[in-house]
Amino acid sequence: MPRPGFVLEVDKSTPPTLFWRGEGFSLEKLPADRSRVIYAPEPLPALDDIDGAIRHALLNPIDQDPLPTLLFPGMKLTIAFDDVSLPLPKMKRPDIRQRVIEAVLDLAAEAGVDDVHIIAALALHRRMHEFELRHAVGDRVYDAFAPRGMLYQHDAEDPTLLSYLGTTPQGEEVEINKRAADSDLLVYVNINLVAMDGGWKSTATGLASYRSLRHHHNPDTMQASRSFMDQHKSELHKSNWRMGKVMVDSGVKVFQIETTLNNDTFPSPFGFLSKREWEWSAKDRASFIGTKKALDRTPNRIARKIFHNIEAPHQMTSVQCGEVGAVHKITTEHVYKQQLVEVQGQTDILTMGIPYISPYNVHSILNPILVMCMGLGYYFNLYRGKPLVREGGVIIMTHPTPWEFHPVHHPSYIDFFEQVLSETTDPHVLSAKYEEKFANDEWYRHLYRTSYAYHGVHPFYMWYWGSHAMQHCGRIIIVGGEARSVRRLGFTPASTLNDALELASDVVGRSPTITHLHAPPIMIADVT
Amino acid sequence: MATRPSVPIPLAARRVTARAVRSTRRTTVSVRSTIAKAGFPYRKPSVPGGISVPKEPSKLGANFDTEWARSPVANAVRAVVTEGPLRMLVHGVATPSVYGADRLEDFKPRDDEDARPLIFTPNHHSHLDTPLSITSIPMPWRRKLVVAAAADYFFSSQLKGTAAALMLNALPLDREATGRKSMEQITDLIADGWSLVIYPEGGRSPDGWGQDFKGGPAYLSSKTGAPIVPMFIDGTGAIFGKGMKRPKPGKTKVVFGAPMTAAEGESTRRFNARIERAVSILGDESLTDFWTARQNAAKGSTPDPKGPEFQSWRRTWTLNEQRKRGTTGLRVRQKRVWPEL
Numbered sequence: 001m002p003r004p005g006f007v008l009e010v011d012k013s014t015p016p017t018l019f020w021r022g023e024g025f026s027l028e029k030l031p032a033d034r035s036r037v038i039y040a041p042e043p044l045p046a047l048d049d050i051d052g053a054i055r056h057a058l059l060n061p062i063d064q065d066p067l068p069t070l071l072f073p074g075m076k077l078t079i080a081f082d083d084v085s086l087p088l089p090k091m092k093r094p095d096i097r098q099r100v101i102e103a104v105l106d107l108a109a110e111a112g113v114d115d116v117h118i119i120a121a122l123a124l125h126r127r128m129h130e131f132e133l134r135h136a137v138g139d140r141v142y143d144a145f146a147p148r149g150m151l152y153q154h155d156a157e158d159p160t161l162l163s164y165l166g167t168t169p170q171g172e173e174v175e176i177n178k179r180a181a182d183s184d185l186l187v188y189v190n191i192n193l194v195a196m197d198g199g200w201k202s203t204a205t206g207l208a209s210y211r212s213l214r215h216h217h218n219p220d221t222m223q224a225s226r227s228f229m230d231q232h233k234s235e236l237h238k239s240n241w242r243m244g245k246v247m248v249d250s251g252v253k254v255f256q257i258e259t260t261l262n263n264d265t266f267p268s269p270f271g272f273l274s275k276r277e278w279e280w281s282a283k284d285r286a287s288f289i290g291t292k293k294a295l296d297r298t299p300n301r302i303a304r305k306i307f308h309n310i311e312a313p314h315q316m317t318s319v320q321c322g323e324v325g326a327v328h329k330i331t332t333e334h335v336y337k338q339q340l341v342e343v344q345g346q347t348d349i350l351t352m353g354i355p356y357i358s359p360y361n362v363h364s365i366l367n368p369i370l371v372m373c374m375g376l377g378y379y380f381n382l383y384r385g386k387p388l389v390r391e392g393g394v395i396i397m398t399h400p401t402p403w404e405f406h407p408v409h410h411p412s413y414i415d416f417f418e419q420v421l422s423e424t425t426d427p428h429v430l431s432a433k434y435e436e437k438f439a440n441d442e443w444y445r446h447l448y449r450t451s452y453a454y455h456g457v458h459p460f461y462m463w464y465w466g467s468h469a470m471q472h473c474g475r476i477i478i479v480g481g482e483a484r485s486v487r488r489l490g491f492t493p494a495s496t497l498n499d500a501l502e503l504a505s506d507v508v509g510r511s512p513t514i515t516h517l518h519a520p521p522i523m524i525a526d527v528t
Numbered sequence: 529m530a531t532r533p534s535v536p537i538p539l540a541a542r543r544v545t546a547r548a549v550r551s552t553r554r555t556t557v558s559v560r561s562t563i564a565k566a567g568f569p570y571r572k573p574s575v576p577g578g579i580s581v582p583k584e585p586s587k588l589g590a591n592f593d594t595e596w597a598r599s600p601v602a603n604a605v606r607a608v609v610t611e612g613p614l615r616m617l618v619h620g621v622a623t624p625s626v627y628g629a630d631r632l633e634d635f636k637p638r639d640d641e642d643a644r645p646l647i648f649t650p651n652h653h654s655h656l657d658t659p660l661s662i663t664s665i666p667m668p669w670r671r672k673l674v675v676a677a678a679a680d681y682f683f684s685s686q687l688k689g690t691a692a693a694l695m696l697n698a699l700p701l702d703r704e705a706t707g708r709k710s711m712e713q714i715t716d717l718i719a720d721g722w723s724l725v726i727y728p729e730g731g732r733s734p735d736g737w738g739q740d741f742k743g744g745p746a747y748l749s750s751k752t753g754a755p756i757v758p759m760f761i762d763g764t765g766a767i768f769g770k771g772m773k774r775p776k777p778g779k780t781k782v783v784f785g786a787p788m789t790a791a792e793g794e795s796t797r798r799f800n801a802r803i804e805r806a807v808s809i810l811g812d813e814s815l816t817d818f819w820t821a822r823q824n825a826a827k828g829s830t831p832d833p834k835g836p837e838f839q840s841w842r843r844t845w846t847l848n849e850q851r852k853r854g855t856t857g858l859r860v861r862q863k864r865v866w867p868e869l
C-alpha cells in the first residue's frame with residue numbers, strides 16, 4: 001500500500017534535504033525546529049490491464065453514448081491529443097496516448113470510418129519533432145497516418161484552418177481548429193498530470209488561436225486564479241468552461257478521454273530523487289554521490305541531454321471518457337488522490353529546487369523566463385485552499401539560471417528577455433505595451449509555423465503565469481543563479497541557501513518558518 | 529583447348545605421403561585383428577539363435593536429452609553466442625526491422641519479479657526464422673527462452689541435436705505423433721518460467737505461402753495460462769526458403785502482436801483460429817500499415833497469408849507480386865562501384 005504524502009518537521013537529527021538545481025542537485029541543511037519538508041505521496045498502483053481498462057472506458061462512457069454508437073461510415077472523425085508538454089518527464093513507451101489512440105482506431109475501423117485525422121493540440125507551443133510524435137502516438141499510428149497527411153499539428157496562425165464559433169457572455173472570442181470544429185466527432189485524448197490539465201482546457205486551449213487564448217492567458221485571469229489546481233477558484237478554468245459551452249452550442253461534439261498517471265517519476269538509477277532522504281539505502285547514497293560527482297564534471301550541454309533522455313516509469317491509474325465536464329470531475333478526483341498532501345498553515349519562506357524540466361523546455365533549455373515560470377507559475381500554484389507561503393513572504397528557488405536560450409525553440413524569449421524585461425517586469429505594463437507587437441510579429445509567426453519555435457507571444461504567457469506569485473510575495477531569491485539573469489528577472493541572487501535565508505530575514509524577520517517543497521514528484525499542498 | 533599447367537610434386541614428398549598411408553593402414557588392420565581375437569566381453573556378444581533382442585530406445589529424435597542445455601553454464605554460453613555471432617549472422621543476412629515490441633511492455637516484470645512466460649507463435653518460412661526470433665524477442669524473455677524444434681530434423685544425430693540444444697536452446701518436438709512427452713516437457717518448462725517459440729504451422733512453408741495453424745500452441749496456452757504472442761516474420765522465405773541451397777541476403781521485418789489468452793470457455797480450436805487470424809493481421813500490417821490492417825480486419829478482408837486457392841505457376845506468380853509490394857524479402861543488391869578515373 002503506497003504511503004500518503006508526508007510533512008516532516010525538521011529537527012537536529014534530520015539529514016540534509018535534496019534540492020534540485022537544474023541539471024544537478026545539492027543537499028542542504030534546513031534550520032531545525034522551524035523548518036518542514038513536504039514529501040509527495042508514493043506512486044499509486046497502476047491499473048492491472050491497461051488496454052482492457054481503455055476499451056472498457058470507451059464502451060462505458062460517462063453521460064455519453066458508447067463510442068461505437070457515435071461512429072458510422074462516411075463520418076468525419078478527428079482525434080486530437082496533448083502535445084509534448086505532457087507528461088513530464090516523457091513516459092516510457094508505449095505512451096498512454098498511443099494506447100488510447102490505437103483503441104479508438106480499432107473501434108473506428110470496426111465501424112467503417114475512413115476519414116480520420118489525428119491532430120497534435122499544440123495551441124501556441126512549438127511543433128513536435130518527428131521523433132516526439134512517434135514517441136507520443138507510436139510508430140504504428142505515425143507510419144499509417146503521417147505519410148498520408150492525416151496526422152499533423154495544429155496551426156494556430158493559418159486563418160484557413162481556423163473556425164470562429166462565437167463569443168461567451170463575457171465577450172471572449174472562441175476560435176478553434178477548423179477540422180476539429182467541422183468533424184462529426186472530436187475525440188480528445190488527454191493526459192492529466194496536474195489538476196489544471198484536461199476538461200475544456202484541452203480543446204478550448206489546445207486547439208485554439210491567439211485570438212481566443214488572449215482572453216484567459218492574461219495578467220488579470222492569472223492573478224485572480226487561486227490556484228490553477230483548484231477548479232472552483234481558477235479564473236483560467238472558468239474562462240475555458242465558458243468557451244466550452246460556446247463550442248457545444250455551436251455543434252462541436254466532443255468525446256473526451258482523460259487519463260491519470262501515478263507519480264512514479266524517475267527510473268531506478270535515479271530512484272533516490274523520489275525517496276525521503278532518511279530512507280536512502282547504501283545503493284541510493286552511492287548513486288547520489290556518483291551522479292553528483294559525474295554531473296559536476298559534465299558540460300551542461302551533455303548533462304541536459306542525459307536528463308532529457310530520462311523516460312519516466314509513469315503508469316496509468318485511471319481512464320474515463322464521455323462528456324467533458326463529467327469526465328473531468330472524476331479525473332480531478334484521481335489526480336487529487338495521487339497528489340494531495342495535507343499541510344497545516346502557511347509559511348514565511350517557501351523553498352523549492354527547480355529541476356531541469358518544465359512543460360515548455362522538453363529537449364531544450366530551461367531559460368531564465370522558464371525558471372521563473374516553473375517556480376512562481378507552477379510550484380507556487382501547487383496548492384489548494386491557501387498558498388503555502390503567506391502574503392508578503394519569501395520564495396527561495398535554487399537553479400543556476402544561466403543567460404542561455406534555445407535559439408530554435410525560444411526565439412521570441414530572447415527578445416523578450418533583452419528588450420522587454422530590461423524595461424519593466426510588471427505584467428500589466430508589459431502586456432499593454434508589448435504583447436500585441438510580439439504576437440503579430442511576422443518573423444515569429446513564420447518560425448512558429450514552419451520551424452520548431454514557440455509562438456511570439458509565449459514568453460508573455462510565461463510571465464503572466466507567475467504574476468500571482470510576484471504580487472503575493474515580498475521577495476523572490478534565486479540561489480546559485482547567474483546574478484545578471486536573476487536581476488533581469490527582478491529577483492535577488494544569492495550564493496548559498498544560508499545567504500538567501502539571511503537576505504530573506506529583511507522581509508520576514510530573524511526567525512521565520514520555512515517550508516521546502518520536495519518536488520518532483522508532483523504534489524498539491526492542501527493548505528488549511 | 530588450353531590445358532592447365534600441372535605443378536610437379538617433389539619426389540621426397542610423394543614418398544613421405546605413401547609411407548604415412550601404409551603405416552595407417554597397417555595400424556588399423558592390427559587393431560581390428562586384436563579386437564577380433566579378444567572376443568566377448570571386449571566385443572559385442574553374439575545373439576543365440578531364435579532369440580530376438582529388444583531394441584534399445586533411441587536417444588535421438590523426441591528422446592534427445594536437452595536438460596543440460598538449460599544449466600547456468602549452457603545459458604551463459606548461449607547468451608554470448610546469441611548476442612555475438614548469432615546476432616551478427618542475422619544482421620548480415622536478414623537485416624531485420626522489429627515492430628510492435630512495445631505491445632509486450634505490460635508483461636515486463638516490475639522490480640525483482642520474474643518475467644511472466646510467453647508463447648511466441650511466428651509463421652515459418654525458413655531456418656533463419658529461429659535465429660531471427662531469438663535475437664528479436666525483447667529482454668527479459670530472450671534470456672529464458674526455449675524453441676520447439678522438429679525432433680525428426682534437428683535431433684536426428686547427436687551432433688546436430690547437441691548444437692541445436694546449446695546454440696538455440698531447442699527442444700525436440702515430435703511432429704509425427706501427438707507427442708505427449710514433448711507436450712509435458714514444454715508444460716513443465718513454462719511452469720518453471722521459460723518462454724517458448726513454437727511454429728504453429730509445424731514446418732517451413734514448402735512454397736512461400738503460409739500454412740494452416742496446428743492447435744499445439746493454443747492447447748499449451750490454455751493448459752499453462754501463458755499468453756500467446758502472435759508474431760509475423762516477413763522476408764525470410766526469399767532469403768533462405770525451403771529448398772534453397774544458400775542464403776541470398778535481404779531485408780526482413782518482425783512484427784509482434786498484443787499478447788492474447790483463451791477467453792472463458794473458448795475451445796482450443798476457436799482459440800487457434802483467433803491466433804491464426806491475429807498473425808494474418810500482423811502480416812497485413814507488415815505489408816501495409818497499422819490503420820489499413822485494422823480496416824481490412826474490420827471488413828474481414830485481411831489478405832489470406834495462405835495465398836490464393838489456385839495451384840501451379842499462378843501461385844508463385846502471385847507470391848512474387850506480393851513480395852514486390854513490401855520492402856522485405858527482396859534481395860539486397862550490391863552497389864555498383866565505378867572506378868575513380
